[in-house]
Every structure is written in C-alpha cells, then in structure tokens.
Amino acid sequence: MRFNFFRAKETATTNHEEALAFPLDVRTELYTAVVTTSLQDNFYEKTNERLNRIVELIAQNDAVFVAKLAVYARTRLHLRSIPLVLVIELARLHTGDSLVSRTIYRVISRADEITELLAYYQLSNQRQNLKKLNRLSKQVQKGIALAFNKFDAYQFAKYNRAAEVRLRDALFLVHPKAKDAAQQELFDNIINNTLATPFTWETELSALGQVAFETAEQKSRAFTAKWEELLDSGKLGYMALLRNLRNILEANVSGEHVARLGAYLANEKAVKNAKQLPFRYLAAYREVLTVKSGFTAYVLTALEEAVKVSIRNVKGFAQPVKVVIACDVSGSMQQPVSARSKILLYDIGLLLGMLLQHQCRHVMTGMFGDRWKLINLPQTNVLQNVQEFYRRAGEVGYSTNGYLVIRDLIQRKVKADKVLLFTDCQLWNSTGDGGHLAQEWQQYKVLFPGARLYLFDLAGYGQAPVHLVQNSVFLIAGWSDKVFEVLEAIENGQEALAVIDAIEI
Structure with missing residues (x-):
C-alpha cells in the first residue's frame, strides 16, 4: 500500500495551497469546472482564469461530450451562462454536421438566452466593429432560428430588454421561419417593437410604486391588496414566490393567503415543475427567519417541507450501509x-x-x-x-x-x-x-x-x-x-x- 502511494506521487501536482494533490483527466476537469462556475471571481481563481481554462479544456475534449455537458448543465443542473459558453466555443472548433445547431436548440430554454448567446458570440470572437454579429456561424444561426419557435408572445415580451443585443437584432440576423400566420405576426411585433407589456409581478408592483398615496397607511394597504391579488392570480411563479416571501409577510397579507402560499410551496407538482436549486430554499429560509410575523414559523415549516419534497426521489443509503x-x-x-x-x-x-x-x-x-x-x-x-x-x-x-x-x-x-x-x-x-x-x-x-x-x-x-x-x-x-x-x-x-x-x- 505504501508503494502504491509513492508511485501515485509520480503523477502528483499541488493545489492552490501548495499541498499534495492529483490532476484530473480532461473530461473530469471540464465537468468539474463547468458545473461549479457562475462566471465570477472565486477564492483561488479569477473569472477570466476560469473561463480561459474552460475554453482550453473544450479544445481538448471530444465534441460530442462537450455538447452533452452543455445540455446537462442547462437542462439538469439549470445553469444558465456556462452552457452558452460551451456551445459557442464548440462552434468555433466543430464543423461539418448539425451537432452545434442541435445543441443550441436544446440549451436555449428562455427567450433572453437567444440574445445572451449572441452577446457571448461577439465577445468570444472579439467583434469590435459596428456590425459585430455579421458572418455568424451557419450552425449557430440555424440553432437560434430553431429556438425562436420555442417561445410565445408572453415569453418574448417578458425578456425583450433594452440590451446591447435585442430580440429584434437576433430575428433580423437568423431569419427564423414562422410555423404559422400567428407566429409570423409575433415576429412582426418583435421587429416593430409592438409586443404587449406582459403581466408580471415586477410590472404590477412597479406600476403601483409610481402611484402617489396621501398617507403611508394607504400605501401599505395598497401593497397588501396587490400581493393578495398576485397570489390569487396564480401568475406568481414559484421562483418569484421564493424570492418574495419576506416582502409578502411584511405586507401583512391575510391568513388565508399565507395558507395558500404555504400549500403551494410544499406542493409536490409545483416543486417538481419549479426545478429550483436546493440553495434557493435556504436563501428564502434565511430571509423569512428575520421577519417579525405570526406566520413566520408556518412559512419556515413550509420551506422545510418543500426542500424535502424536492429530494424525495433521491436515493440515500438505507441500513445496513x-x-x-x-x-x-x-x-x-x-x-x-x-x-x-x-x-x-x-x-x-x-x-x-x-x-x-x-x-x-x-x-x-x-x-x-x-x-x-x-x-x-x-x-x-x-x-x-x-x-x-x-x-x-x-x-x-x-x-x-x-x-x-x-x-x-x-x-x-x-x-x-x-x-x-x-x-x-x-x-x-x-x-x-x-x-x-x-x-x-x-x-x-x-x-x-x-x-x-x-x-x-x-x-x-x-x-x-x-x-x-x-x-x-x-x-x-x-x-x-x-x-x-x-x-x-x-x-x-x-x-x-x-x-x-x-x-x-
């Protein structure tokens, strides 16, 4: 056993603390780097260092594995930015078949990821002139065009933001083929900037925030009523609910609304469809802990039930392990x-x-x-x-x-x-x-x-x-x-x- 240990040292390296460590093979290193990154500075590694390392690793790996890793990161781990990096870097290295376009279609899950993908394409290809997105890769163009058919008017309107790359730019660039007359009308609305403002909790609260109230009490009652209306509407998504639990409790909504909120939080179907990362529940739990409300304990219990529901199908280790x-x-x-x-x-x-x-x-x-x-x-x-x-x-x-x-x-x-x-x-x-x-x-x-x-x-x-x-x-x-x-x-x-x-x- 001692002999084996010292033979292992022949392939050893050191970690960031200069302690004995062992290098990973290129597949494993790419996997670990991708699934643990949010593209921000880490304790031992700056964002650009991590990104450069991932780009280098992509070139060292099989193209199909990179494509599968991108789909895995987006659809199973629900990561957003890094899968876009993987497919654009893959597009620079891989040509000759439809792998890139098929992967882009699988990876793009929200309408704003169309424009995010193009923004990273500009950055990766160091486009500096006015027409930064001309000469777009054919497979990237095809994948984005197909992705346009995934979304409806609400989804496009919700994410039609005034960024450097807009949905209108993307549509002109890739020329998606409308599947019917209704979708062609939707594409025309994107071009003409005539998409209807969608009903979202952000727009509703923002509009209420612009109202001038005579007293603080009137304002408080108005926000209580608005949160109750949002809860009644069924249009407050699960993630939005997690992020706003503190605001809702501090708005003093009724006990009936809190009960409805708690039941929804722990509902097995809602938890499954929401696909939240476990730490979202922890973040919500910590926010609620600080709220001085008679319903705080109830909501904390609902969050405990929700996180346990989220792992109900996880296989642990039973006796005698x-x-x-x-x-x-x-x-x-x-x-x-x-x-x-x-x-x-x-x-x-x-x-x-x-x-x-x-x-x-x-x-x-x-x-x-x-x-x-x-x-x-x-x-x-x-x-x-x-x-x-x-x-x-x-x-x-x-x-x-x-x-x-x-x-x-x-x-x-x-x-x-x-x-x-x-x-x-x-x-x-x-x-x-x-x-x-x-x-x-x-x-x-x-x-x-x-x-x-x-x-x-x-x-x-x-x-x-x-x-x-x-x-x-x-x-x-x-x-x-x-x-x-x-x-x-x-x-x-x-x-x-x-x-x-x-x-x-």
Missing part, C-alpha cells in the same frame, strides 16, 4: 456562488450534506476546519440543520484539515461503508504533523477494504486530494441535488460521467 458525512467549513469555502448571492460554497456543502443525511439511516455527520467534529442533529429537518452547522462553524476553525476525518475513524476503528466529503478539494495540513488525506485513506482501506470515499467538489479548481484511479475514490461535482444521481450511477457500477454520456443530442 454505514455513512460518514463531512462538511468543509474552511475559509476558502466562504465564497459566494455569484456576485448577487448571499449563499456561500460553505452553505452549499452543508446543505447537500444535510439533504443526504435526511435520506440515510445509519449516518454520522460533522464538519472540519482546523479540527474535525461530529455534530449530532435530527434527520427531520434540513434547512434548520444547516443553520445550526452555520452557527457552530467557528468551533472547528477555518483551515482545511480534511485528513482528520479519516484519522478519527482509524483511531476509533469505526467501520464506514461510505465516507463523503463536501469540499472545494483544496485540502492542506495546518498542524505540521505530515498527515494527508491520501495517506490516511490508504491506511483506512487496510482496516476496511470495502470502504468507499466520495469527494463532492464544490469549486472545480482542477485537482483532487486523493488519486482517483485507485482505492475506491470517486469525484462528483456540482451545487445541485443532481449530484446524487451521479452518486447513484457510481453505486450501480458506472463511471461518474455516465449520467452525462447518457444525454441524447
């Missing part, structure tokens, strides 16, 4: 997932850990920084457990001594079938005792040969702290509950990327 879940709460994990988000990588690791704990039976859960500490919490709650971990994070410090998780299991001779670390994979040793996750895991495998180690990479920096081709070590990446589909595939004897390879283009 013994599971250890370890969440990285180090300083580098305190990085927001996007410029406008209050959610940190730290939160996502805790949330995914609590989601999995909820689905397991024999499970020990804890967090690591300078130290490793088990935290025993009931499985009945998910979001509340995340908050409790968050409150106690300082108890273990802010280094990244992940090896202590395995060392503790060795010292206590605890047999675990599955050990899962939710981390940015930038593990290092702040104690000076020479311990490393790779060494500790090899020792653990001597004691318990059947054990498996799963690294859930939440940052995608391109290295792993343990060699992935030996000793039952697996890498999974992403911020969505879909990471558990990859986990299931591995458990069924498939490779981690089999879920992506199964995508049809």
Whole structure:
C-alpha cells in the first residue's frame, strides 16, 4: 500500500495551497469546472482564469461530450451562462454536421438566452466593429432560428430588454421561419417593437410604486391588496414566490393567503415543475427567519417541507450501509456562488450534506476546519440543520484539515461503508504533523477494504486530494441535488460521467 502511494506521487501536482494533490483527466476537469462556475471571481481563481481554462479544456475534449455537458448543465443542473459558453466555443472548433445547431436548440430554454448567446458570440470572437454579429456561424444561426419557435408572445415580451443585443437584432440576423400566420405576426411585433407589456409581478408592483398615496397607511394597504391579488392570480411563479416571501409577510397579507402560499410551496407538482436549486430554499429560509410575523414559523415549516419534497426521489443509503458525512467549513469555502448571492460554497456543502443525511439511516455527520467534529442533529429537518452547522462553524476553525476525518475513524476503528466529503478539494495540513488525506485513506482501506470515499467538489479548481484511479475514490461535482444521481450511477457500477454520456443530442 505504501508503494502504491509513492508511485501515485509520480503523477502528483499541488493545489492552490501548495499541498499534495492529483490532476484530473480532461473530461473530469471540464465537468468539474463547468458545473461549479457562475462566471465570477472565486477564492483561488479569477473569472477570466476560469473561463480561459474552460475554453482550453473544450479544445481538448471530444465534441460530442462537450455538447452533452452543455445540455446537462442547462437542462439538469439549470445553469444558465456556462452552457452558452460551451456551445459557442464548440462552434468555433466543430464543423461539418448539425451537432452545434442541435445543441443550441436544446440549451436555449428562455427567450433572453437567444440574445445572451449572441452577446457571448461577439465577445468570444472579439467583434469590435459596428456590425459585430455579421458572418455568424451557419450552425449557430440555424440553432437560434430553431429556438425562436420555442417561445410565445408572453415569453418574448417578458425578456425583450433594452440590451446591447435585442430580440429584434437576433430575428433580423437568423431569419427564423414562422410555423404559422400567428407566429409570423409575433415576429412582426418583435421587429416593430409592438409586443404587449406582459403581466408580471415586477410590472404590477412597479406600476403601483409610481402611484402617489396621501398617507403611508394607504400605501401599505395598497401593497397588501396587490400581493393578495398576485397570489390569487396564480401568475406568481414559484421562483418569484421564493424570492418574495419576506416582502409578502411584511405586507401583512391575510391568513388565508399565507395558507395558500404555504400549500403551494410544499406542493409536490409545483416543486417538481419549479426545478429550483436546493440553495434557493435556504436563501428564502434565511430571509423569512428575520421577519417579525405570526406566520413566520408556518412559512419556515413550509420551506422545510418543500426542500424535502424536492429530494424525495433521491436515493440515500438505507441500513445496513454505514455513512460518514463531512462538511468543509474552511475559509476558502466562504465564497459566494455569484456576485448577487448571499449563499456561500460553505452553505452549499452543508446543505447537500444535510439533504443526504435526511435520506440515510445509519449516518454520522460533522464538519472540519482546523479540527474535525461530529455534530449530532435530527434527520427531520434540513434547512434548520444547516443553520445550526452555520452557527457552530467557528468551533472547528477555518483551515482545511480534511485528513482528520479519516484519522478519527482509524483511531476509533469505526467501520464506514461510505465516507463523503463536501469540499472545494483544496485540502492542506495546518498542524505540521505530515498527515494527508491520501495517506490516511490508504491506511483506512487496510482496516476496511470495502470502504468507499466520495469527494463532492464544490469549486472545480482542477485537482483532487486523493488519486482517483485507485482505492475506491470517486469525484462528483456540482451545487445541485443532481449530484446524487451521479452518486447513484457510481453505486450501480458506472463511471461518474455516465449520467452525462447518457444525454441524447
């Protein structure tokens, strides 16, 4: 075992903390970089560095895999910007068939992604002159033209924004073929800027905000009535509801409306159709926590039910499988997932850990920084457990001594079938005792040969702290509950990327 470890060092590298790490193959590195990016600065990597690395990796990968990864990122993980990057960069490298146009058609899921795609096309191709979008790739043109047929008047009007590239520009550029007279009329309205203003909660509240009220009380009553009207209309989407729970409660809507709101939040069909990333529920939960209302506890409970409904089909580990879940709460994990988000990588690791704990039976859960500490919490709650971990994070410090998780299991001779670390994979040793996750895991495998180690990479920096081709070590990446589909595939004897390879283009 020691011999194998030192042979592995021949292919070793170092991570951003100059600690021993192991490089990923180009498919895995592209996958981890894509599913963990929001195209903003990270703790160890600037936005342009991440984007340049992704572009380089695209060139090193098979075109079909890149296309499938783009579709996976958009349709399964619900990422928006990075799939557009993948298809445009793919278009620069791949010609000769319809792969690019078919992928663009699959990736474009909202009307504004037509213009976002063209905006990135300009940027990627360094177009500087007045006609930045002339000489458009034929396959890009065809894919966008087909995508125009996906949307109705409401969807086009909702996203017809005054940006550098507008829907009108796109329509002139790609010349989509209308499928009937009604759609041709819609295209004419886009050209003539005569799309009707759509009914949205934003437009309704914006219009009300322009009204001059004589008293603050009148204004308050008007906004209460408007929120109740929006709730009654059935046109307040699930994501809009999550984002506005605090506003709705502070508007003092009636108990009847709060009951309707709570029932909708936890409705299985609504949750399934909404396709929200798990951290959206956590963000809403934290906003509601601060509201001084008699309905706050009710809405918090509804959010707990909603997030549990969202993972109802996730397969955890039942008896007799013994599971250890370890969440990285180090300083580098305190990085927001996007410029406008209050959610940190730290939160996502805790949330995914609590989601999995909820689905397991024999499970020990804890967090690591300078130290490793088990935290025993009931499985009945998910979001509340995340908050409790968050409150106690300082108890273990802010280094990244992940090896202590395995060392503790060795010292206590605890047999675990599955050990899962939710981390940015930038593990290092702040104690000076020479311990490393790779060494500790090899020792653990001597004691318990059947054990498996799963690294859930939440940052995608391109290295792993343990060699992935030996000793039952697996890498999974992403911020969505879909990471558990990859986990299931591995458990069924498939490779981690089999879920992506199964995508049809």
